Amino acid sequence: MTTDLLRQMNIDIETARQKASFSAKDMSTVIYGHEMVLDIANKLRDLLNNEPLAAKAGTEFLDHLGQEKELSDVEVQALSFVSDLSSPLTLHFAAFIAVIEAQGTEEQAAKWVDAANKLAIMGCYAQTELGHGSNVQGLRTTATYDRNTDEFLIHSPDLTAAKWWIGGLGLAATHCVCQAQLIIDGKNFGPHIFIVPVRSTKDRKPIKGVTVGEIGPKAYGGFNTVDNGFAMFDQVRIPRDNMLMRFAKVTNTGEYTKPVHNKLSYGSMVKLRVGMIAEAGMKLGRAATIATRYTTVRRQFHGDAPNKDGLEKQVISYSSVQHRLMPLISLAYAMVFAGQTIALDFQEMNRKLMNQDASMLPDIHLATCALKVWCTRRSTDGQEECRKAMGGHGYSIFSGIGQIFATAVPSNTYEGDNYVLAQQVGRGLLKHLGTIAKGGKVNNGSCSYMNYLASADATSPVPLDNAMAKAILDPQVQEHIFGLRAARLVADLGQQLKSGRAWSDVNMECWHIAFAHAEYTLLTQFHKKIQSLSADDKIVEPVRRLANLFALTQICHFNTAPFLTTGAIRVADMGAIQSVYRELIAGVAQDAVAYTDAFHFSDNELNSALGAYDGRAYERLWEAVQANPLNTDQGRKDIDECLLKILHEGENKKIAAKL
Amino acid sequence: MTTDLLRQMNIDIETARQKASFSAKDMSTVIYGHEMVLDIANKLRDLLNNEPLAAKAGTEFLDHLGQEKELSDVEVQALSFVSDLSSPLTLHFAAFIAVIEAQGTEEQAAKWVDAANKLAIMGCYAQTELGHGSNVQGLRTTATYDRNTDEFLIHSPDLTAAKWWIGGLGLAATHCVCQAQLIIDGKNFGPHIFIVPVRSTKDRKPIKGVTVGEIGPKAYGGFNTVDNGFAMFDQVRIPRDNMLMRFAKVTNTGEYTKPVHNKLSYGSMVKLRVGMIAEAGMKLGRAATIATRYTTVRRQFHGDAPNKDGLEKQVISYSSVQHRLMPLISLAYAMVFAGQTIALDFQEMNRKLMNQDASMLPDIHLATCALKVWCTRRSTDGQEECRKAMGGHGYSIFSGIGQIFATAVPSNTYEGDNYVLAQQVGRGLLKHLGTIAKGGKVNNGSCSYMNYLASADATSPVPLDNAMAKAILDPQVQEHIFGLRAARLVADLGQQLKSGRAWSDVNMECWHIAFAHAEYTLLTQFHKKIQSLSADDKIVEPVRRLANLFALTQICHFNTAPFLTTGAIRVADMGAIQSVYRELIAGVAQDAVAYTDAFHFSDNELNSALGAYDGRAYERLWEAVQANPLNTDQGRKDIDECLLKILHEGENKKIAAKL
Structure with a gap:
């Protein structure tokens, strides 16, 4: 049913392209910085378009994809132009691994990062609490050193100390890097970072002493591919070596060494x-x-x-x-x-x-x-x-x-x-x-x-x-x-x-x-x-x-x-x-x-009936709407039966018949 | 697990109330205009809180409620303070019935409004088209007078003329008041309003010549209690009397009388x-x-x-x-x-x-x-x-x-x-x-x-x-x-x-x-x-x-x-x-x-864990989150099984065991 008015839409956008005073391709190179980055970004777009997993799950598995295909650093950088990556894996890579690399010793990084890269463990970054977001110094989760066992006890004193909003913690994570007040012999040394297991890799049940779960939908239906979670800790024991010690250190005699610069961890x-x-x-x-x-x-x-x-x-x-x-x-x-x-x-x-x-x-x-x-x-x-x-x-x-x-x-x-x-x-x-x-x-x-x-x-x-x-x-x-x-x-x-x-x-x-x-x-x-x-x-x-x-x-x-x-x-x-x-x-x-056009987004990325490259907005909108299950006989069955019963029986039936 | 910090939240909000320099109740009267309106609004709030239907379906059936309980006009006015009423019924009352009353003759109103009030028919207001919103004069649906049968033929010339966004049309409506270009003997007299059946009241199937359906979700998950719909008409015949004729008229000889004032229909x-x-x-x-x-x-x-x-x-x-x-x-x-x-x-x-x-x-x-x-x-x-x-x-x-x-x-x-x-x-x-x-x-x-x-x-x-x-x-x-x-x-x-x-x-x-x-x-x-x-x-x-x-x-x-x-x-x-x-x-x-406080919203209306009257934000948020089905063993079953299979088997199992 393509009529002149509908054909005109494609003509309009193509005319705009022809009249442009510069080449969109040239401008793309300016935006992406280098032709190479643009090329890689476009290859990634193709890969994404053709990846059945991605087609099914949206951008959810793109990071993982990056891992599997062993992309280079430059390629991974180009990824940032391709799509917003929101999944349980996003913060696993961008925060959990990144924090261990930045703030762990080399031995700690060797131990945890390889396991994390292979997804043998899934991590998240547990900083925010129900009662504390901006005021990081005011976090209430504690990590108390136990000299007898050379362990820390991770503990949430009450509901306000529950870790909250943690991306990846709701469903996926087995571990978190957890900000907690370091306490040795009753003295508080302020927030430090600890690797804390939350779910068993054997059966995925919560670790003893951990209450963990999902915090529910977000406003506007946003971020619905990320499993934001909460966790509370009841005296959960972790080895001393689970504290990240690149900058600050605690010895097995409970001695504390502070970082050379107190802002080194801000990176x-x-x-x-x-x-x-x-x-x-x-x-x-x-x-x-x-x-x-x-x-x-x-x-x-x-x-x-x-x-x-x-x-x-x-x-x-x-x-x-x-x-x-x-x-x-x-x-x-x-x-x-x-x-x-x-x-x-x-x-x-x-x-x-x-x-x-x-x-x-x-x-x-x-x-x-x-x-x-x-x-x-x-x-x-x-x-x-x-x-x-x-x-x-x-x-x-x-x-x-x-x-x-x-x-x-x-x-x-x-x-x-x-x-x-x-x-x-x-x-x-x-x-x-x-x-x-x-x-x-x-x-x-x-x-x-x-x-x-x-x-x-x-x-x-x-x-x-x-x-x-x-x-x-x-x-x-x-x-x-x-x-x-x-x-x-x-x-x-x-x-x-x-x-x-x-x-x-x-x-x-x-x-x-x-x-x-x-x-x-x-x-x-x-x-x-x-x-x-x-x-x-x-x-x-x-x-x-x-x-x-x-x-x-x-x-x-x-x-x-x-x-x-x-x-x-x-x-x-x-x-x-x-x-x-x-x-x-x-x-x-x-x-x-x-x-x-110079941003070079694919139709797949834009995911818009109204903003596709070919300008056929009305036809694409019509197609999108026809896929609505409510527009099939089967989809309407229950609704129609219900409405027939409550609206169109008895006296109402007679009234309608007369109109 | 109510601790001092949690109790403090209730203390804080009550303290703010005690310190106020005026009575919130007095201010409510200023907002609502009259104490009577405030009283009625509050009664409606109680009614809403105690209505099982409303509790189940949100505010969806509030309008209907208004009908059933035979509220007075003042009471209905007070409704506007109580809640936003978004349902298929909203526009049935606010637009379909209102337009017939305002623009139909008294005979037409008598015929249709009673049936509509009893919900023997369900109506909607079909003005916007896929290709025309702001430019009402440019609507492309036509209503062509057929002298031989004393009927109008309602017709959509192409996709751009499809009625679109019409609230209540997606699932519920049996009729619409439809804006269409009035054409007599080839002459266009501009947009006029016609009552057009879209679904049978007998079996709820689309009327012959009508293609009708639902246009799908809205941005941000908004308005999801309204069934916005589309409709196309293929030479659908309606009696001449289905044109609303309080202002403009067409006689059975095809003579057109224009309104006294060309803006009378703007009301x-x-x-x-x-x-x-x-x-x-x-x-x-x-x-x-x-x-x-x-x-x-x-x-x-x-x-x-x-x-x-x-x-x-x-x-x-x-x-x-x-x-x-x-x-x-x-x-x-x-x-x-x-x-x-x-x-x-x-x-x-x-x-x-x-x-x-x-x-x-x-x-x-x-x-x-x-x-x-x-x-x-x-x-x-x-x-x-x-x-x-x-x-x-x-x-x-x-x-x-x-x-x-x-x-x-x-x-x-x-x-x-x-x-x-x-x-x-x-x-x-x-x-x-x-x-x-x-x-x-x-x-x-x-x-x-x-x-x-x-x-x-x-x-x-x-x-x-x-x-x-x-x-x-x-x-x-x-x-x-x-x-x-x-x-x-x-x-x-x-x-x-x-x-x-x-x-x-x-x-x-x-x-x-x-x-x-x-x-x-x-x-x-x-x-x-x-x-x-x-x-x-x-x-x-x-x-x-x-x-x-x-x-x-x-x-x-x-x-x-x-x-x-x-x-x-x-x-x-x-x-x-x-x-x-x-x-x-x-x-x-x-x-x-x-x-x-002076707005006098009930907790039910606010529907907010964080903004309830008692100030217990964290406890209410915790409770809301615990109700998440993903936080039960049953709810997590499929996810955990899947993750165990793809993450925690084979080599990964060994790696995790060593950590």
Whole structure:
């Protein structure tokens, strides 16, 4: 039943591709960093499409697949572009094994990691408790050293100490790495990490003294492929050697040696946050791809100036749709670029940490906190905005965006609640403010904008009066404006605290500072990405346009107020900047399909009837709906029988017959 | 296993109640408008708690209940406070019957409404098609008059014309009121409404020529108690009398009489939007109640100044939590108050419409469009913010907020997509701008701020220099600021269009205008509510505090930029206003539990382990989780057997045995 209107949908999306001002393939290489990574990612996509297990179980077994096929490190890295991997195995690899490798001695790693890699044991990372999440120091599970048997006793004093939310613990895990207060001779040495068995590998029954189970469904049907669990411990005995002792140690006489640097164990936490940055970008990219394609093929209203061909206007041609989707495309790119850079920085930092050198930690910690906060919030808000921009059909499960948001949105509250992390950004920058106040200079690149406060630049708004349109597109002007705003917000915070406001009263100031710091970082990384391309590459201009849109989106759309209240931009200049912003959006909209095609998602990954590559949204939606079991005679049998009995008998039967 | 820490949770919430500066009961009366409505609502809550059907099926059968128990109109109105009613019956009553009553002749109403009330037939409202939602004029289903048989032929020309999303059509409906293009002798008279049978009341099989079914799950698991459906018609014959003919008519000779006023049929659409305003407020109220209670009993971190009792700080004492939740409480109140007022206005308008008097329609239409846009967006954004403010546990299904958002969020795109409706607000206000430009005066109360443009007031920012703190809390100053901002945004829109920008290019300007208009309306209604209370009532001050918080939330938190760019507020004054804002939040936070208790939701309605009245969040969460079937031996049997086989056999068995 393919009619002209239906055929038009495929024509519309192909036309958009043909009209694009650049090659989506070239842009893919920019996004993925190297052609090689893109190639591997695409091979993985094929593998995923053809893997019966994956087809049946979704992405659940992708990690495992990685193991079985013995992928190289680079290939595994490319995996991160292919899909979000949520399964009991995700944290087995990303947390259980990673923590043992990072915090165990080499002997401990040799003992446990091989067994874990072969899945002879299944692990999880048991930190959060029912009563303690953000306050890790306040965890109540205890690990008490028993000198007589050279063992630790793992114990949960009450319900609030129950381990909770632990991914993989609900059904799968046989072991956990468990954060517990180390207690020796009645003295508490704070949280340390212990390997604790929870289920027998012989019969999978709970280990004696362990109460373990699944915590039930999550909001929005999200993360339903992960078995989040709980566990309580009743004096469970483990050998002393089950404490991870790379940094801190306990001897068989109960002597405690503390780590050289008390933050050496932070590496694992930072690592998880680093991964979240590019991931947030790719997830927003998926949502933006779906919404861009669907609004390209959906037509609605003839408008004031009807098309010559008699067709209604493409929904993507409406300025409201462009103003909602185009900025989000620029955000997705910015997150991916920043995520790539910080992952490299992290690798370097980690090498140093392994040698007990924590010098890079404070700055990376500050940057990842700010970026984790910003990227998870903007990405998940943006995903839902994409869904809304699709109108009514966006609410169908078959739009595919619902599942992205449902599983991504807890990233706002896990791996450090965003509002808690924002305070750490505030604290970190206050230290730099102190340096400036003492006449010093901030040498850390990502915070160097703080030096504005020591210069004449800090006293007045950026002068944009002359040739405004050109000035606001100058990368240096943009970085100046973003840096000035961030620096002045920090200076104002310092002032507020000086005038007597309590630290607990300035959470929101820290929130705005975290955003300002993240946006400065994202903008400068975007500019560095452009500098890394050869200047005569045809792809440079389209990337630059997106960087400009990213910059002006922050100023005109998301976060106008702090630019104005800090005087980084004058109210009088806003009209002209908004006019440039509108031009940028209209320009990006012309290439929206190419910009999103460049993420190179397969239809399988997008899992969307409305966002497939061929644009045949209505036909695919119709097909998806026909597969509903409720639409078969058998599927309706019980319902129809029930309704016949309660609605259509007796008096009602007579009434209906007369109509 | 109730320990001191667990008991403390109940103590914390009861202490908050005791410390409240006003009676929650008194505040309930303010919210519900009359003590009588509150009493009835509470009776309905009891009824719902004790109704086995309701206990089993959730709120699904509440409407039906209303029918069976023969509730009065007032009682039915009180129902709207008790729960969101989403079931196949919702639209049977709210749309199918309502449309026949509003747009059918008295004879038609007599024939169909009685049968429908007795559920001898089940109806739905079939307007949206796969290819047409917002553009109702573009619907493609046709109703062609056949003179020979005095019948209409209902027909879907292709897939894009399939009726889609129709609530109640998926499984339940036997009939629909169907929007279709009326065609007589080849001439198209535009969309009209026809009663079309879709399933037989004898055997529930589809009527000959009808393809009907269910469209599958919705995003986020929302609305899963409603059977949204699709239908296609292949030349389905219905008697001429099945066209609803209160306004337009077709005679048995095929003569067409058009309605006296071409917008007389808009009443039904307006009605659905009117209902959404208070509903949005109550849903946000539910989410805010849950989040307020949970953050009152959850404690985390000792903070810089540890509590004397050795307990960690209550999460609600953190400024970031207060800054997120307190404004939302003020929003929920504002929506409920405005919703009540506009419902009364609508009743008056509807009485006039029934007498073919459409004079009130333009203003009510404008107000309901702006309020629908604002309330659905702010309410659903706010619900999700409440969930996030609860931290990690907010993501559990047992927090209860997920389901509220999942079912509420499509209100942004249904009953008129928000961005489409915003354009109607822009258009409406441009007409008033025209009046001003011609030297006229705008007499419509809700748009009277447009008159600022004709006065000296319009030329400069509101002078707040003297006694700033006091001035910004003056209701007249607030209304002046809000009115000035709205008026100047409209004036700027007029200017932009004059300078040559196309109407299709100014969607976002209309969006901001819709928000400004809604906020002006909500603020003035809040002030009117205060005026309606007797001045010596002790409850006035707490209500006034919330009105002030509502006003300053718009200025300081949500929408600062337009106040600054329109010059309604000067940048230099923002610091002082923010300081007042912070004081208001801290003040409201002291009474947060009382403000939310006043919504008077039952634990049953909230359906939240974390937000129950007694504050025992952890114990209730534990209980909810223990009910998980996966936590029984039987429930785990298959999983354990499978894992034993694939993980713990052969080589792996040996490896694990050695650990």
